[in-house]
Amino acid sequence: MSAAPLDRPALVAAARATIRKGSKSFAAASALFDRTTRERVWLLYAWCRACDDIVDAQDMGGALGDQSGAAERLALVRQRTAQAMAGQPAGDPAFDALGLVARETGLTMAMAEAVIGGFALDAADWQPRSEADLMRYCWHVAGAVGVMMAVVMGVAPDDEDTLDRAADLGLAFQLANIARDLSEDDAAGRCYIPAEWLAEVDIPPGEQMKPIHRAAMAKLARRMCSLAQAHECSARIGAGRLSPRQRWAILAAAGIYGDIARKVAERGEQAWHSRTVVSGKEKLAWIARAGWRAMRPVPASCHQGAAHRRHTRRDLIALAEARPFG
Template identity: 30%
Template sequence: MTRRELDAAGITEPALRSAYAHCRRLNASHGKTYFLATRLLPVAHRPAVHALYGFARWADDIVDDLGSGASTAQRAEALATLGRRLDAGLRSGHSREPVVQALAHTAAVYDIDHQYFADFMTSMSDDLAVTDYPTYDDLLGYMHGSAAVIGLQMLPVLGTVVPRAEAAPHAADLGVAFQLTNFLRDVGEDLDRGRVYLPADLLAAHGVDRELLQWSRATGARDPRVTEALKATAHLIRGVYRRAYPGIAMLTPVSRPCIRTAFVLYGAILDAVADDGYAALHHRAVVPRRRRAAVALDGLARVAAARLKAADPPPPPALVRLGHPTAPHAEAV
């Protein structure tokens, strides 16, 4: 499948093909929900999405999983090194680092604003020093770089049927909705890393603070105040999804099934948290495999319908097409 995607995208240079293949492996191993949705994109456009995700995954791993016992200073230096390589790669279009090489190529092909990557790196640096957010507005400031810009990076790859500026706010909201969903699902794991990504004022409105969260996490004891705070967080997140939803219809028809599938699958995470009694502080909620499979099959049906109604999508800009994409297959779930 990797070869088919790269051939369809017109990526022929061996080192560049290897770089994109590396990013695809990162996506497949770490971002299972996102990777499943990506399989519904036209084949020629998938490598770019893998490059964008691969870079974000690499930076996030430096912040969270650099290695057991790695100090904050070591993580900061590794992140700074990545930032320097990113800047050089974006300027020159080349890098010896596979992930940066694929990202630089994608940014050039799709004319993605380099400021989005700078904003992302700023938020990654914040993770090394900031451990909580007093208000939702404070959290939104962080999520602009960590999530909203991911949606904005994706827009040129997905294509729109309206001016890009009209679709951009919805794309940014969808990136934020996805990340907020992860914050709710992973609240316990984030607490173990010393971080609370739920706004302190929202928690306080239900009588919850960091100390109560830590006590509940350490003892395994449930507290109704925590449950209500997590319910309120889920309600807030669903509002962000509602704001993002109109943007799906603004995408090119062949891209809509991918993003709609991601929309539904991430929303299903919220449902799983609710079905689990908002016990996310104690264990991660999981979307049942049957549910994931049903959503994937629906996405495939929508892909087929979109392909019947429209001609094959054009290849990525500035690339030579090496064949016509065929209907994608759902990833095994």
């Protein structure tokens, strides 16, 4: 039986409202895309946001809700995603949005499942032991989204190096978010700082946000932000292969999110006294700066910075296949 036709304008309108509420930074950058790409990016974002909110029992990335029943919520995400990817109405506009953009661009269930793998780790109260574990987590929850975004923008599924660099943008975003949200995650009983990093600076498990350890945590946050910077540089190289408007949008997003990491590093021990934000004025400045950079060759500094990344998308996929979590 064929699926009922979807109302594309309604799904796009709902997705637009979602990104405006869920991510002001990404919403600002997405406005720079051509109309078709912009709408498809909104549709994909709506699915990502819905998955995260369902699994974490939260609203638009707010405070975590009751975490009992996480396995059941994860199963619901997988069921609705599979329905949408099969072209069937999923009963939720965010999942129908995924089905629509998948049909328009060639996104696959394997790509979606890579993202869902990150939600599965959170549902299992997983925490990273090593830096490689951290990066594999970031691959699932954000790098895999970067790959899907690249396909939405027209990158060929077999263009491995460009997909690697698209994943790098997601990795940079997630590392910045983790560094910014250490205090909020701690309050929710979560820690994404590798246990080995904590041991290196003599912080006992579960005590990372105590005032006595603030100086050490600032050091670890700078380390994480340095990782983010290397992946941001790699992503800028990949952006140079996109169409001008897409390049402009990606460079703007990279700059805005990169500022989160840079501000966390600069604030040091004060980074978690209040939420680190990029102001509206600063976002506009990055949009203007990105427009200029989009017309220029990729600077040598990006190639130099990207050389410091220690994990690529293909490395992380190989690690996951060779040594599964659990």
